[in-house]
Amino acid sequence: MDPIIVADRLGKSYGPRVALRDVSFAIAPGEVIGLLGPNGSGKSTLLRILAGYLPPSVGQVRLAGLDVVREAFAVHQRIGYVPEDAPLYDGMRVAEFLRFMARIKGLRQVAAARAVGAAIEALSLGAMREAPIFRLSRGYRQRVAIAQALLGDPPVLLLDEPTNALDAFQVIGVRELISGFAGRRTVIVASHVLAEIGRMATRTMMLVDGRLLTQDAMALAAAAAPRLRVRAAGSVEAVRACLAAVAGVREVELAADGSFRVAAAPRPGLEPDLAAALVGAGFALSELAPEAADLEAVFLDLTRARRAAA
Amino acid sequence: MNRFAALLGKETRALFTSSVAYVVLAAFLLIMGYSFSLTLFLTHTPSLVHVFFQIYVLFLLTVPVITMRTLAEERRQRTLELLLTAPVTEAQVVVAKYLASLGLIALMLALSSVYALLLGLFGAPEWGPIVSGYVGLLLLGAGLVGVGVFTSALAANQVVAALVSLSLFLLFWIIDQFGYLLPDPYNALVTNLSLSVHFKPFATGSVYLSDAGFFISMALLGNLLAVRALGRR
Numbered sequence: 001m002d003p004i005i006v007a008d009r010l011g012k013s014y015g016p017r018v019a020l021r022d023v024s025f026a027i028a029p030g031e032v033i034g035l036l037g038p039n040g041s042g043k044s045t046l047l048r049i050l051a052g053y054l055p056p057s058v059g060q061v062r063l064a065g066l067d068v069v070r071e072a073f074a075v076h077q078r079i080g081y082v083p084e085d086a087p088l089y090d091g092m093r094v095a096e097f098l099r100f101m102a103r104i105k106g107l108r109q110v111a112a113a114r115a116v117g118a119a120i121e122a123l124s125l126g127a128m129r130e131a132p133i134f135r136l137s138r139g140y141r142q143r144v145a146i147a148q149a150l151l152g153d154p155p156v157l158l159l160d161e162p163t164n165a166l167d168a169f170q171v172i173g174v175r176e177l178i179s180g181f182a183g184r185r186t187v188i189v190a191s192h193v194l195a196e197i198g199r200m201a202t203r204t205m206m207l208v209d210g211r212l213l214t215q216d217a218m219a220l221a222a223a224a225a226p227r228l229r230v231r232a233a234g235s236v237e238a239v240r241a242c243l244a245a246v247a248g249v250r251e252v253e254l255a256a257d258g259s260f261r262v263a264a265a266p267r268p269g270l271e272p273d274l275a276a277a278l279v280g281a282g283f284a285l286s287e288l289a290p291e292a293a294d295l296e297a298v299f300l301d302l303t304r305a306r307r308a309a310a
Numbered sequence: 311m312n313r314f315a316a317l318l319g320k321e322t323r324a325l326f327t328s329s330v331a332y333v334v335l336a337a338f339l340l341i342m343g344y345s346f347s348l349t350l351f352l353t354h355t356p357s358l359v360h361v362f363f364q365i366y367v368l369f370l371l372t373v374p375v376i377t378m379r380t381l382a383e384e385r386r387q388r389t390l391e392l393l394l395t396a397p398v399t400e401a402q403v404v405v406a407k408y409l410a411s412l413g414l415i416a417l418m419l420a421l422s423s424v425y426a427l428l429l430g431l432f433g434a435p436e437w438g439p440i441v442s443g444y445v446g447l448l449l450l451g452a453g454l455v456g457v458g459v460f461t462s463a464l465a466a467n468q469v470v471a472a473l474v475s476l477s478l479f480l481l482f483w484i485i486d487q488f489g490y491l492l493p494d495p496y497n498a499l500v501t502n503l504s505l506s507v508h509f510k511p512f513a514t515g516s517v518y519l520s521d522a523g524f525f526i527s528m529a530l531l532g533n534l535l536a537v538r539a540l541g542r543r
Contacts, residue, residue, distance in 0.1 A: 100316055100319075
């Protein structure tokens with residue numbers, strides 16, 4: 001399938017400060033992309049360029065085959081965008097604001113009313129329908145911003161930190177909403193919260209200091225050397241030495257909960273060997289289990305490697 | 311058209327849900343009512359020439375207040391990002407704001423037409439200068455609002471936008487005073503930039519196409535530059 005978004009060697013500078021450098025990627029229709037990066041890594045700049053709000057300093061982006069700079073109007077008809085910090089018109093009421101956004105997206109009266117109703121329903125904003133926006137809490141503001149992005153049913157959604165300021169229940173709601181778009185809409189969700197991205201994205205891109213470090217962090221995490229969680233009673237140093245002596249083991253770390261994290265080159269029979277070594281040395285083994293692929297580890301490794309190289 | 315109507319509706323509502331429109335209207339009517347009655351009682355002449363000159367000065371002072379928030383506030387609240395990533399053009403955004411502000415100017419003039427009606431009811435005024443005066447004021451307002459919207463497009467702070475447009479208006483109000491001092495042909499060039507020079511004939515009953523062209527050019531240039539300023543981000 002042809003990609004719906006293609007970025008080619010994108011760069012953006014604000015005066016002497018370089019915000020994005022040589023960013024290229026392709027996104028297929030229906031993908032939910034997590035855009036992960038520390039604060040100030042260029043996520044918002046990248047989304048603003050994709051949304052056609054900022055022109056790139058170098059490079060080119062095509063969205064649905066359209067150039068986002070030269071064919072901005074047509075691009076804007078195909079996107080729903082939630083800017084960082086959810087800017088809204090404070091002087092309006094929730095439904096009034098959504099009606100206005102629906103109409104400037106080209107929906108006629110009846111269609112606009114229907115779209116507003118559906119967006120209010122999807123984001124559970126019914127109770128706040130007639131509330132003035134300046135009275136809303138951060139969480140509600142965020143939901144109103146997401147609701148306006150859904151109006152007009154755009155095929156591409158660009159969401160900059162959409163779960164900021166939401167409480168745990170709201171985060172779950174928004175996460176389910178976004179995961180539900182997979183296969184139907186193309187979504188790019190920028191966030192600095194690892195756990196969030198891991199749960200809703202079908203693919204995760206990592207951006208650090210304006211550079212795209214990987215286009216698929218989850219694949220990297222899955223391919224990384226397996227880590228095992230080991231819990232055994234005995235002196236910490238003795239257990240560590242015993243584990244480190246097993247063939248293939250590269251690193252043994254003591255975790256905060258008192259268990260050990262063992263990084264080893266993948267090989268058949270690793271787990272039985274570890275168990276045999278511990279039991280043979282007289283330690284009581286209570287747990288030995290593989291750890292799930294760890295996005296955080298990949299993120300930290302890539303960030304550290306990038307910063308060390310810089 | 312649907313999109314533009316939505317933008318225009320939003321701007322008009324924003325203007326009339328903030329206190330600015332009401333404060334400006336109240337101040338305008340208070341000052342003009344006082345001025346109209348005083349002039350009438352002192353001169354006993356059914357003419358609005360004095361009133362037109364006072365409205366002219368009041369426009370120079372109030373237009374910056376009316377236009378200051380149009381684009382500067384969108385920039386400050388970052389709603390410009392929302393607006394300019396929706397399928398509307400920069401020109402639609404600017405013109406909607408322009409027309410909403412000009413609408414308030416037109417409303418001020420419409421309310422002040424009570425003075426003309428009073429003169430008509432109780433005296434026999436010459437209607438020519440009254441009509442030309444109103445046409446002149448509307449054109450002046452159109453030009454001033456254009457410049458005001460442009461300065462608002464440049465500034466991220468509404469007070470700065472108001473101060474810049476106010477300074478420009480005051481400069482072009484009195485620029486003919488300096489113009490007369492300059493050698494030929496600069497005197498004509500600078501004098502013709504003056505708002506007063508182009509407004510005076512309207513107030514006294516003469517309508518010249520060149521004066522109308524001056525204010526219309528101001529309006530068009532202001533809108534054009536505002537669109538350019540929005541495009542530069």
